[in-house]
Amino acid sequence: MPLIAEAEKRFSKFLEEKDLKLTSQRRTILRQAIEANGHFSAEKLLEISKKADSTISKATVYRTLALLKESKVLEEQDFGDGRKVYERAEGRKHHDHFVCIKCGKIIEFENEHIEKLQDSEAKKQQFKIVYHSLKLFGFCKSCG
Amino acid sequence: MPLIAEAEKRFSKFLEEKDLKLTSQRRTILRQAIEANGHFSAEKLLEISKKADSTISKATVYRTLALLKESKVLEEQDFGDGRKVYERAEGRKHHDHFVCIKCGKIIEFENEHIEKLQDSEAKKQQFKIVYHSLKLFGFCKSCG
DNA sequence: CTTGATGCAAAGTGTTTGCAACTTA
DNA sequence: TAAGTTGCAAACACTTTGCATCAAG
Secondary structure, eight states: OOHHHHHHHHHHHHHHHTTOOOOHHHHHHHHHHHHHOSOEEHHHHHHHHHHHOTTOOHHHHHHHHHHHHHTTSEEEEEOSSSOEEEEEOTTOOOOEEEEETTTOOEEEEOOHHHHHHHHHHHHHHTOEEEEEEEEEEEEOTTTO | OOHHHHHHHHHHHHHHHTTOOOOHHHHHHHHHHHHHOSOEEHHHHHHHHHHHOTTOOHHHHHHHHHHHHHTTSEEEEEOSSSOEEEEEOTTOOOOEEEEETTTOOEEEEOOHHHHHHHHHHHHHHTOEEEEEEEEEEEEOTTTO
16 A cells, blocks of 8 residues: 555544544645655645645644654654654654764664663663664764 | 862863853852752753852853853753753763653663664664664653 | 853744634534 | 634743843953
8 A cells, every 4th residue: 555545544544533633734744744755844844735735834734743643653753953853653663763963864773682672671670661762873974 | 089079170171271261150050960960951950050049040051051061061861852951971871761751750771782782783884973862761660 | 451251131943822713524 | 513623823931142241360
């Protein structure tokens, strides 16, 4: 199933369960978010959504973003520059990030072994992990 | 050497090298930050610094915090609630954090093995790590 | 006595909210 | 047509900045 159809299906199911409505604005924002295909900020999403429908407001983007996050269509990332960034979550494996502090480039990686060590660390502390965030900041290959 | 003396030494050396001045406000804020002994926000630091010297302003706390961070007396942490948190850095080993999403408790831990895996992952990507942040969110022992 | 530091209030950021008008189910 | 949704602008929370005055070196 194509990404957008899949995301729309999940989102509309989520909305229905909560007795919320699938408006044209929500549909537009969802599509733009999925098509963005990478990491984007709320501001960027507003910008591209406005291109598809110029009447869409900042408020609606923020409100929709909260719903997309809650429905797990998107995942929120915080790279510590005081701005939140989103990426498609659905059907993707968990991964962590390298963040270049020079050019801002984000590289994803997966490392099952690290996850296992986190779990065993959690066991030691009798802590129940719900989610985690690992970010490695530094210089990428081109900026190195 | 006691913590405060050590921190003052490092901070005054840093200021001197940069031709900056060690004012009474900076000294007060530094002391309060070290005595705070744990994780604290800028707002909290302002509050406790005002108790020691009621004339200290918000602007000076933020400006001093930037210098304490730059001089590596303090380390900045971002727990993703839109607020930055600081902790003493000097003479401490690097460590990561568990963050309880119910009570807000922060538990520190060290795991050399995880760090090594990060390094080898970085090598794969030809990425040069400068610093990193690992946060495990979930429920602590008491909130479990 | 020169240069940097301070307090204040105003200005910035990114995000959220109150409200009257408008859509969706 | 009832309930949720929208755009707008104002409100927010946290942080930064301009400026006249003050103090460290």
